[in-house]
Amino acid sequence: MGKVVTLGEIMLRFSTETGIRIPQAESFSIHYGGGEANVAISLANYGHQVLFASKVPANGLGEAVKKHLNRFGVDTRHLLFGGDRLGTYYLESGVGERAANVIYDRAGSSFAAMEQLEWNLESLFNGVDIFHISGITPALSEKWRALALDIVQMAKKSGCKISFDVNYRSKLWSPEQAGKFLTQILPYVDYCSAGSLDAQKLLEIPSYSGTGRKEEMTYYYQAMQKRYPNISVFYSTNRTVNSASVNQLIGTMWAERNFYESQCHMIDPIVDRVGGGDAFAGGVLHSLLNKDTYSKAICFATAAAALKHTVYGDSNQFNQQEVENFLYFGSGKIVR
Amino acid sequence: MGKVVTLGEIMLRFSTETGIRIPQAESFSIHYGGGEANVAISLANYGHQVLFASKVPANGLGEAVKKHLNRFGVDTRHLLFGGDRLGTYYLESGVGERAANVIYDRAGSSFAAMEQLEWNLESLFNGVDIFHISGITPALSEKWRALALDIVQMAKKSGCKISFDVNYRSKLWSPEQAGKFLTQILPYVDYCSAGSLDAQKLLEIPSYSGTGRKEEMTYYYQAMQKRYPNISVFYSTNRTVNSASVNQLIGTMWAERNFYESQCHMIDPIVDRVGGGDAFAGGVLHSLLNKDTYSKAICFATAAAALKHTVYGDSNQFNQQEVENFLYFGSGKIVR
């Protein structure tokens, strides 16, 4: 099994029950999550040694974050305590034709407000196989763009493979800001999660005009790889949003000049889609550490993402065996 | 924005959770609603000045009704307190092939038992643009048929446009009783919600034998308008009941000798369909007050009705901007 570090912000999510709007709510369900924390949990579920580096306030909410991660066996010795607050957001669940609705209240969090790298990076990266970070972290501030570059360079120097998930959030930064940052970071990256929209909007790759998902994705992956030959694996999901309750999910991957894709998962109904992309990334990184074939990797990762949609909360709750059983046994039967 | 008065009964609904039958229930969810109260709330959400006239008992349940309406900004100065009880009903939620099941316990309510008009009608209708009432009120009793006619005539005299929603309830009166009343009230009406079944069963318009929804509805609307040329707008929804969990909804309208219809909304799953028709009527009245095109009006109203199906309770919980966003952005995506 491998050793992995992920670094990023972790937030407190307040969710309404299906069919209740935020102004009506008399209670909120609570979940803790964030892109990199979710990937950490997936990898810990699969048996890897995982450290999550972040910063949370020194109060009961910070304590909750620590316990949440420990529960899954994620190592929290690099989870710092301090600063002003835990970032939060409110999620009004969507249903059917009605989309979910999000209110962010994350500004000024202990993590976002960091002015310098407060971790002992030497100790953090010691013996680590993969360092994973997402585009949400540099999106937080100009300062974090610089810090993220520093930390990636440090990780690279320490011998880590660099995993980067573009994870573009239009509420946090503009395509121009994101695009500029990508040109700075992608030269250090080994594994990159980026889709066709990222390619077009952030990397300014001309739109594909042909037909066929395979052809289209191959076009974008090739164009991206041409620009960043250092990246050995590209991957992303194709999500068809039938409604807030029903989605179809296909995973695609580009590795060693070949295109791979998974079967299509019909997710009906969706229990909670937050963290689905992180479960996908976690599945890909696991398969790479596990030296699975690319073909198995993309199927495993997409199955993991589909499973995540069937449970509440940001966290993947399935171990390797459970994902594989799901992959091989198909739909909905009870064995008694 | 306009000024509107709606008048009718408001009841307490006891609902079971999905998958629990009434004889098993250990608790009931509570909602307050009634056709005209629901329309009042929709219009208040859209920024109109709305008064709701009714009568409730002078106890905690009557107080609950008042607070429920105030919450949405509906003016309750014409909500009277007195009488014996609040009408109630029990709703066993349906699911899939199994239909919902209703037990009414509404007889003898403070509103239904009124013997005379206890509101100050002069003050009630002062400066009001639209007076809205539904067929449920005259269905309550012979006495209420007379009172409803009186009040509509009074409203008309005060310069209000009269909005009437047929809202036929077979458990309250016979088609003959309803048909007779309709011939008395419709001559005063300006805006009328009536569908093909109402036309056939209550107004005895011969059944349409052709094909095509547009052609069919045009036939009925024309026939009704021929009889009541005073009515400037007819509207209704076409609901296809796939199951208790899935419905399809199309809104249609007849105005200025033209037929208008909305896109089809696939409502899957239905959270709570009670109040869907009232949200539709509220949307139509808003659009008329707002002087929208009929084409926009029918789309707005049907979108409002579809949205109502996605929340618990009788009340539309969406403001004008939210309905319009839903209308223009389509299905199920989160913006992050």
Added chain:
Amino acid sequence: MGKVVTLGEIMLRFSTETGIRIPQAESFSIHYGGGEANVAISLANYGHQVLFASKVPANGLGEAVKKHLNRFGVDTRHLLFGGDRLGTYYLESGVGERAANVIYDRAGSSFAAMEQLEWNLESLFNGVDIFHISGITPALSEKWRALALDIVQMAKKSGCKISFDVNYRSKLWSPEQAGKFLTQILPYVDYCSAGSLDAQKLLEIPSYSGTGRKEEMTYYYQAMQKRYPNISVFYSTNRTVNSASVNQLIGTMWAERNFYESQCHMIDPIVDRVGGGDAFAGGVLHSLLNKDTYSKAICFATAAAALKHTVYGDSNQFNQQEVENFLYFGSGKIVR
């Protein structure tokens, strides 16, 4: 109306809420059920006099079982109290593509550990029309196979019709053990629930190679009847598992050399499928006692099974009138 005895184990089920895995659960919903107990409840709902014979521990859980059965009017004078424990199992609800997951903890239960028949059989079978038992009981132990044979022979001698539901559970015994037992018991059976898999795997009837559900089922039913001419009615359900949330259900029956089948029920969404097969068997036995036509019997039984899927818990919660209304009025409309 008839008089029926059913005999078997009744267990305590712990269920998670949809979207929550067992290791996450902070609470479990509780239901009591077992194949023969569920059939007893169905028949009591339909107005028959039903006794359920079993054994439960002399503690609050045994008391809960008694009250559960009494609630539906099942006679518990032959429910024995004693032994060590109530058998239990944990059900992690499935959703969409993800199947449900079961953890059994039933070994050593008061019923399973019985060493001899502790009921007064003479009194138990006095005046009884049908004695119903399922294959789960002999699956419990070698000892229970002998006891089950004894009790069936005794019932037969007392003049009962014998109803047997194969109900094969691969977690309890092997196909060989089951097959051997079937050859011993089937000669005493009058009504038998057995499907195509039972025919192939347990009775070693060669696989059907043709097409067509009707043809296939006829083939298996005929083959089984040839072997056991004493069995006057065979029946089973064809379940198409689209996902853990959506199933299609068709009931089939073989009686007096004719094949009967019900309409197809699209169960979407499934609330709780546990007990669906027992509701089906209960519907068949009711129709037989009621001397319905076979054609009506299979429709009634399948409707009863479909309805069971719309409520939580193992128990059918519908009376005869409600099943018939469901059968004749179709899908999802509220009458108001």
Added chain:
Amino acid sequence: MGKVVTLGEIMLRFSTETGIRIPQAESFSIHYGGGEANVAISLANYGHQVLFASKVPANGLGEAVKKHLNRFGVDTRHLLFGGDRLGTYYLESGVGERAANVIYDRAGSSFAAMEQLEWNLESLFNGVDIFHISGITPALSEKWRALALDIVQMAKKSGCKISFDVNYRSKLWSPEQAGKFLTQILPYVDYCSAGSLDAQKLLEIPSYSGTGRKEEMTYYYQAMQKRYPNISVFYSTNRTVNSASVNQLIGTMWAERNFYESQCHMIDPIVDRVGGGDAFAGGVLHSLLNKDTYSKAICFATAAAALKHTVYGDSNQFNQQEVENFLYFGSGKIVR
């Protein structure tokens, strides 16, 4: 064990959670109960054969009542189905200094609206030891006063002992009405629950001017017995209401010219006091049937009443052994 008939109204109670007022409630807990139904359940718990006679509507709520009674083994063959509605009331739980608040909505119920005795009284009273009825039934209407007298006379003639619980409800009738009825019914009564307030306010016995609970109660009991020498046992509880959350309870009894009283139960906190008096009456009747000493009877009955305060709902949930263990082992220890 004995055979007992109780007869009266059973209602649906809607309760708020502690700390939530009725106008705020978003859900209500549901309980079914009524004085005579609660006594029936207590006696069934203690192993007696008990029939409950009443009338409920032929809908899901009536069905719920039947299942509720069956659950405890109460025989419902004399529970009639028909009429308009089930009587209901809303209970806003009190806490600390704040008293509970009740809204009655019981007028016009199937039971209260009965115009004649619809039970087969011969069959009802066949072999019955005790017929129990309370003052709530004659309080319902002038008509019911006549019917109650008729039925008591009939029961007497059939050889039943008559048990009567005054149970005065000031919201239903005046002291004068009640007093007049008492003079008519008490000549038939054998066992009577009546306290010092009943003696003073309804029977116009002059107030006691001395001190001492024992002396005071002896005075009233003697005065009542002088007037109605046919009554062999009088009993009542002395309740000290410290607050809505804390009460002290002492049971007293007068039998064979002797005064008996129980220990004092400190009930802190009260979970639900509704039905406490009925559990007390149930305990007394059980002890009389069981031929316990009066000294044991009053202790058993008061312990049963105290226990009732520790569970939600109107129903006593304890069997004879559990009440006796509670009586002899005292306070709050877990045996592990």
Added chain:
Amino acid sequence: MGKVVTLGEIMLRFSTETGIRIPQAESFSIHYGGGEANVAISLANYGHQVLFASKVPANGLGEAVKKHLNRFGVDTRHLLFGGDRLGTYYLESGVGERAANVIYDRAGSSFAAMEQLEWNLESLFNGVDIFHISGITPALSEKWRALALDIVQMAKKSGCKISFDVNYRSKLWSPEQAGKFLTQILPYVDYCSAGSLDAQKLLEIPSYSGTGRKEEMTYYYQAMQKRYPNISVFYSTNRTVNSASVNQLIGTMWAERNFYESQCHMIDPIVDRVGGGDAFAGGVLHSLLNKDTYSKAICFATAAAALKHTVYGDSNQFNQQEVENFLYFGSGKIVR
């Protein structure tokens, strides 16, 4: 009835259930409240015309605040929408010896971050009898100290009586900062809630060395009034904290050179003490507007405060009649 304006911050409170710590919580209950908003609600409950001026974000949480206030009939036309966020705090309920625990996350709220007065003050104060504000508002920032002084002077000029509740929060400012501000604002104040600790710590009145609550409070009130003869009424509560579950509450008042005090309320158990002091202030202001005697005023206000402790949330949920009934009928009886 009077017309009142209150102005201040309103926040979102997240509460855990009793017995659950913040790091364990899987959900939070939601309440909206703030000192001045709570006073506004109390006064609206008592029938006064009340406007609440504040600022909340233009999102679903701001909408929730508006609906919360409207529900009680508080006029929200001066509730501004804009700014970054709604202030929040997390309350871990205390129980028994364990105190409640609070985590504030209120910095940078739409209200706290206001840089200038954005209300139309002329319109706001038009015809207003009392303007009420608390010490929490100036505690928010240096800027708000200046704004609070401005607004109070403006209100004074417009003819309002000024009501000020010291409400000292040690987590927001130092005693020195508070003391300095008090010397600036108190010269404008008419009604002032200030207790013995406020007198000592903020106004630097020498400690009382004698005995007796009445004597002690008289000493402090006299000392304060000597310094600020413009203040016609001083009032405060004496709270004895037995535990987090049990408090005793006595209200005291100083008016026209006389000392008044209420009976002692034993609050056992406490349901939710947040807002108790605001219910007290609301009761005092109501009695002043109502021109009650001071003696009645202090009893009414303390009863209102005690009642508040029996319901969840910050808001007083009782009207004038209910407070008076509570005051006159005492403890814990149900009238049936």
Added chain:
Amino acid sequence: MGKVVTLGEIMLRFSTETGIRIPQAESFSIHYGGGEANVAISLANYGHQVLFASKVPANGLGEAVKKHLNRFGVDTRHLLFGGDRLGTYYLESGVGERAANVIYDRAGSSFAAMEQLEWNLESLFNGVDIFHISGITPALSEKWRALALDIVQMAKKSGCKISFDVNYRSKLWSPEQAGKFLTQILPYVDYCSAGSLDAQKLLEIPSYSGTGRKEEMTYYYQAMQKRYPNISVFYSTNRTVNSASVNQLIGTMWAERNFYESQCHMIDPIVDRVGGGDAFAGGVLHSLLNKDTYSKAICFATAAAALKHTVYGDSNQFNQQEVENFLYFGSGKIVR
């Protein structure tokens, strides 16, 4: 900080809500706990390195146990997976005079059924300061008595201090069996939790006939120490059970020939008393590792035990700082 190993069984607890009896329950709350697991969690909360050794089934319930322990930072590398089942018990919460009621269903658990020591004891005890075990483990079986002796001797040899909590369970073994085992194990023990009942009933020390808690406890502690001079610290709690809702708790300790006792904690109301004794033992061991004075140790430990009673579940949820704040700041105030 120290390094500690605890070893024992961990079980799944099903609890009813207050006011609901087991036969009524429709759901159970879930908690995982056991004496030694609870001590492990307390010590991990206080910052020690703690390993918990046990055995659980290789299914979702075993996984839940692992995650539960990991959540608090307890090291689970010596938690074995295998065997048949997780031991369970049902707890019907007591309230007021009514005691809690327990149904055990723990026989045949993976831990109880162990036939030999399956841990690598060398690795387990490497560098460990304290090995803690309780009397529940040897109570499981004759086999476990032998295994427990072996493991304690092994631990002793490895240089651990031995901590033993008598924790007598009358439902598992007789006083004779326990007494005999104690004479075998106590010669190896360094820290021992044993109270006056243990001394009398298990060690057959003659009853104390004098008065005074201090004198009585000193008598028993001295007598026990005389017999086992190897034990350096004895400790136990004096619990006064006012009712199931209110207890008083005093901790006492005997060390270096001196008697120490804590203040008395009035626990009112009790939220959940399960695990209170384990929190006490955890507090004592922490203080010993921390080299606190005995006087501080007994106060810290008793405060920790009192705090445990204020939260649901078996686990202490407080860290060292929180226990100390509770100890020094006393009762029930919110700091705002």
